[in-house]
Amino acid sequence: MELTYTENEISEVATKVLKHSASKIFLFYGEMGVGKTTLINEIVKQLGVLQPASSPSFAIVNEYDLREGTAYHFDFYRINNLTEAFDIGFEDYLYSGNYIFIEWPEKIDPLLPKDATKIYIKTNPNRSRNIKIMPMR
16 A cells, blocks of 8 residues: 655554554654654554653663553664664564564564564655555565
8 A cells, every 4th residue: 555645644644554454563664754753653642552652762662551552662773783682672572462663674674573564654855755555575
């Protein structure tokens, strides 16, 4: 699925991301500042997050309590190797059965499950965004 949207339409896009994914694991690809965290914030809001989401750039992972369960939001921009992901117990999070949102997943590609949903975001010259939502194979 591909769409073009503006920031005013972020709520509808978040709904479509959730509706078009069979997985609870979401991989977000896109340049710095493209709106990955903004979209994740709206998705967890729709899942019933009890506190506002923020970028885990320095902490690597943020945990959000949901109405039902937990969501984990990873930002692997600052990691240098797979050992750092293992050191934070990434695999335990991955197989917890909870929602997982990962920014910069290309940094940990060998660790990613086959059933995750890939989300590509790109900025257009008019400041709208293109998003491509696809299951990982």
